[in-house]
Amino acid sequence: MSIIQSLRTWRLPDRPSLIWLEIETSDGLTGLGETFRGGLTVETCLHEELAPWLIGRDARHIEGISRHLLTPYVGYNSSGAEVRSASAVDIALWDLAGQRQGVPIYEAMGGAARTGVPVYNTCAGYSYNTTGQRRDIGAADQAAGPYDDQVAFMRDAGTLAQSLLSEGYKAMKIWPFDIYVPASNGQLITLTDLDKGLEPFRKIREAVGNRIEVMCELHSLFGTHSAQRICQALEDYDVFWVEDPLCKMDDAAGLADLRRRTRVPICGSETLGGLRPFRDLLAADALDVVMLDLAWCGGFTEGRKIAALAQAYNKPLAPHDCTGPITLMAGLHMALHAPTAIYQEVVRATLATWYRDIVTGLPVIVDGMAQPPVGAGLGSRLKDSFKQSPEVITRLSGKGR
Structure with a gap:
């Protein structure tokens, strides 16, 4: 038996979007989960409702x-x-399942489809999205460090592409059009703004030609x-895909119409929850490409069904992570297992810095390839130093050890 005895959550005040969950069971194991956006709201739901x-x-x-x-009466549409x-x-339950069997999650799900x-590097900065505030780069912004890639792609995307290639990355994702949204709520983009938004793509192709794939978010x-x-x-x-182009990514008719009107592949969507x-x-x-986020769509159980749908329609799969270290590890397990997976998203700024302060295990990347985790379950735990930090907010339901 493996009876759930407690749920314990961990939050950081300076990263309010994130929350980590530990589930302790009667067989002495602890499973780790994570999700993103509205950490305090999720904390309340976990402890009061679940x-x-x-x-x-x-x-x-x-x-x-x-x-x-995932199927109660109300409140469970999309990724609420x-x-x-x-x-x-x-x-967390799949982390427990892997630990009980002594194998990584991708093996517990049936094994790997690739080695x-x-x-690809999402060209974000060191704290992108985790503070709960959007960061749109303006002329006055200064880079917070050598991997503040969001500043870099707005300033000199060609040099950024060269830097990524030198580290073995063969694909990158940028979003230079976001800054033109407020003027019309995204309903209009002028030819002048369109040309400015295209400038990073021009610089990339001029600097490195077709040696790097480029995605547009x-x-x-x-x-x-x-x-x-x-x-x-x-x-x-020659962009590899355009991701989440419409303001309602569950608009099947609108997306199908857009896809018929353009030659660029359409990717979606990290924002969707559940199979339907x-x-x-x-x-x-x-x-053209199915993207899912395991911390938003329902976890591995729902995610593997979405991956099976992608396989049934012969569409490539690309797990999302621009959020937290456990979502990244979970996505890597899914990408190893799912037959049509083609990429795992990473952010080199966070991989090199604060992800390492939170967890014990992160993907090992060699020449642009993430290697399979070797530990049982997720292959990553919350660090004791993180848990003991005076800034961390923790809450317990049940009888914790």
């Missing part, structure tokens, strides 16, 4: 727990707080007309 039902349950019943947590909470629980996973900020104009303009730069939105988008022929 813990009373979870404590006393058998942690081995992952599918049954997932179905219960309830689904983010359920995602953290599911990741390593190509990574649109962050679900644009209306159909502006998204179409951007996508069609990007056709000349992906089913609808794939059935509408609205996507």
